[in-house]
Amino acid sequence: LAKTTQPISMDSYEGQEVNITCSHNNIATNDYITWYQQFPSQGPRFIIQGYKTKVTNEVASLFIPADRKSSTLSLPRVSLSDTAVYYCLVGDYRGNNDMRFGAGTRLTVKP
């Protein structure tokens, strides 16, 4: 299973764009990159998933370079309610390579 490395914590201010980068140097050919968000006392919540290049949805964008050894979650114009832990997961959900969580990045958005 590919190991992921993320910053332990990040601070930002309301209205700013936040970019969280995840390293996954030994990502396999069949692996996808998935990001989850977790608030205290809740289960993780799916944000976005991608394989290569760029993926965008109503919540975030995911940038994946050609070598796929890293990925960047971009949150546009964050608000206080975006304060949470963000997890980067790498795995092939279509097979037996189930998603494993790392330590995550604790994002704190300040007013």
Place this chain on the structure above:
Amino acid sequence: EAGVTQFPSHSVIEKGQTVTLRCDPISGHDNLYWYRRVMGKEIKFLLHFVKESKQDESGMPNNRFLAERTGGTYSTLKVQPAELEDSGVYFCASSQLRNQALYGYTFGSGTRLTVV
């Protein structure tokens, strides 16, 4: 649609007792997962069901843990006998493979287990 439901939300039991956690996945989701986070640690994978079959149980810590998913609907996770180190939050998640790229896994709010 209803989300993933876990019961109970909290449980406090004494060491040596038995506890059974229940997870009701989203209707129609074939995949069901159990994860747990013990204090100060990362969320760890426990096992994965596809319908009623155990696809991967490599994360189960020991034989005191037993997971079942009879009929491929809800799942139970039994801990017998419970030990102090079993304390933590147990999460259940479900997914449907065909739309997982769009929706990923849907997690429940978890069961907080405290063994005293």
